Amino acid sequence: MLETHFSGLHGELLGTLYHLLGNMEDAHDALQETFIKCWRNREQLPEIENVRAWIFRIAVNTGRDMRMTAWRRKRQALGDEEQSVPSGEATPGDHAQRSEQMEHLRIAVSKLREEEREVFLLRQNGDLTYEAIAEALSIPLGTVKTRMRMALANLRQHLAPTEKPGKNPL
Template sequence: MADFATATEPYRRELLAHCYRILGSVDDAEDVVQETYLRAWRSFESFEGRSSVRNWLYRIATNACLSALSHRSRRFLPSGLGGPADDPLTPLAAAEAQWLHPVPDSMLDPAAIVTARDSLRIALIAALQELPGRQRAVFILRDVLSWPASDVAQVMGTSTAAVKSTLQRARARLEHAPPDVERTVEPGDLSAVLAQYIAAVEEADGAALEQLLRVDARVEATPWRTWFSGRATCVPYLVQQVLGSPGDWRLLPTSANGQPAAVGYHRGRPYGILVLTVTSTGIATINAFGDPALVKRFGFPAHV
């Protein structure tokens, strides 16, 4: 048992990130990682070392993810259900959907967040949901993690030629719905923007928010299918439907998906997580995940 833990434990956090990229839910990813380690423990004595322990674990985890996907629908952001609303006073319409969830940076490998944080961004995770399971797994292993095609074939239990063919189909499919690939600003510049955003929301200061948002900014908030695009629409929506009065909101800084984020409380009650995509020209996207359970998941108290 000690040998098993020594050999496999160093890969737990990167496996969680891998499963999260495929599944779009940290809860589902944790379940699959637990299942992966259980399966690996049961078969560890028969592991013959024909591949590295890392590749062996990735094969078990990837197959477990594909099995999980066969029983679950894809996960969405509101923008995946239709176009933006033109009127900032549009009543918000809820949707019964399997929503994509953010992942706390505290659960991931800090080194991976620094070197590969763009591969964890909300926009990319949402775009990956457009792909069928096997295409999604191959694309992640090959184009996101930059694994050699031969290693991907080993993990997927197929040939190198099949991997190349699957990857080609995945790339072609993503061309029709490419993720926002504009690079975000460096981590050292994010804390100031997050602090300004928190102050603007807590003070219900629409003018300050307007200064922070890009002209083409978008605001999405689950569980609402209604979302808004363009600063001219987003700011009136936030002012008239969200901010309320100074003190209604309390935001505590955190980070998710390698991006600046805040845990939100509305009038003392847990709201969920707000994740910002920040570029050199301002905040490009506010993804608000209105799920009180996420507050605990991120390690924060239920009430403030």
């Protein structure tokens, strides 16, 4: 039962952990550690109402722990092959533009406050409801909504196109 839940969430968990930790190697390590922690506590499963939120809570806490310990290695940039999904119809120009956009987004997400980043990633990558995020992070629903609103406002501000010097916007 746990294996089924976990395998169904693998990609979403990995994406969330990547954004929390900054590199794919640490994200894979955290994902493995998350599975071990879930496995060790599998006897709790019958009592858990939202297994998805429970797994994401363990993953986020594991990511936090990794960031705060010496286990975390120096951040490494991802290679292009890890940043995007190949498309049969994408041109090299499309690929370069997508890679650049993804890098801008990754940088913008990394500049969010930790609390905002966690809520944003759980909603976007984890596809959790606000209620499930509140449960996963053990915070009130209103706090989740506020953090998400702040995260989106900060991302909009960071990703907004900047005007070229000397050009009149009118």
